[in-house]
Amino acid sequence: MFYFRDIGCLFFHPGSRYILLLLLGFFHQPAFSQTEVVVAAEVWAPMIYFGKDGKPAGSVVEFIDQMNKVQDHYKFKFTIIPKLRLNQVFLEKRADVYPFRTTVWTKKELNLLPTKTIVSTGDVYIARKDNKYGGKAVFSDIPSKKIAGVLGYHYGIFNQNPDEKYIKRNFHAELLPSDEEVMKFILIGRAEVGIMSEILVGAFMQDQAIRNQLIVSNTADARVDLSNLVRADGPISVADMNAIISKMDSMGKIEKYKKIMHIGEFVH
Structure with a gap:
């Protein structure tokens, strides 16, 4: 049996330098790297x-x-x-x-x-509960409504076309810099319908004050696989x-x- 104390003897044994190199190589193997x-x-x-x-x-x-x-x-x-x-x-x-x-x-x-x-997730429509159309009736004929969304995003209601000129030409829409701005526009009544990821809507509605004012559509604007x-x-x-x-x-x-x-x- 080989013991570590025997390593010193290897310096004096024929061919020991080769054995020693093997041992040193073993003890200096790098740890597994990711x-x-x-x-x-x-x-x-x-x-x-x-x-x-x-x-x-x-x-x-x-x-x-x-x-x-x-x-x-x-x-x-x-x-x-x-x-x-x-x-x-x-x-x-x-x-x-x-x-x-x-x-x-x-x-x-x-x-x-x-x-x-x-x-698989998607965007949903949001609106104020106290809208002039009467609750979720606001989600009927959405293309005719004043819509708020984020500039540059792809929305089903806009035929997946993010071009601002196309959207402005064909819809009554406000294109904003962020989803936070979309939510603000809806809550202060500057847009009738907002489009937002269901993920973000769920996060916003953790705030009871927002939940009390908001309604969400039961249908998606579009679905996407992430x-x-x-x-x-x-x-x-x-x-x-x-x-x-x-x-x-x-x-x-x-x-x-x-x-x-x-x-x-x-x-x-």
Whole structure:
């Protein structure tokens, strides 16, 4: 049997230098290193935002963190990039995954590939309860109403065309810089119907004051399948990402996040 105290004898044994090199190589093997994958997205509060410590926070960020916990081959690192710079970051290959996204909303030149669907969600219509049409009657013939949405977004009511000139020409619409502004326009009566992700509506309605004033349509403006878009020539393949998503699903984690994100709360 070989003991560590016998290592000294190896210096005087023929061929010992070769044995010693093997031993030194064994003891100096690097620890298992994970492949780093950069996950990048813009602010999408309350799913993605900067926490009080200045670090990424929100339910999507937590979901990515769970992906780190269910496997040890990849290390997913989340970073928030301003929306106007995000495409360039992917083009320069400084980011590898665009989470909870659809290729319908992304440019082809980014070369991002969809994984299996994580969640199917959509936009819903919102209005004040005390509208002049009488409750949910406001959601009848929506194209004739004064509509508030976010500039640059794809909406079913606008035929998935985000062009401001097209929308202004064909609809009575206010296109605003954020969903927060859409909510404000509805609450102060500057628009009759607002369009917003069911995820955001659910988050806003955690505020009882907003819940008391708001009604939500039972039908969706449009539905979309969200997945983790993977850079085609990046460090993780679609197949590997699908395997991680499948594992998350089998552990019940995706169903948990659907509830956290209010998916299916208004439209069934």
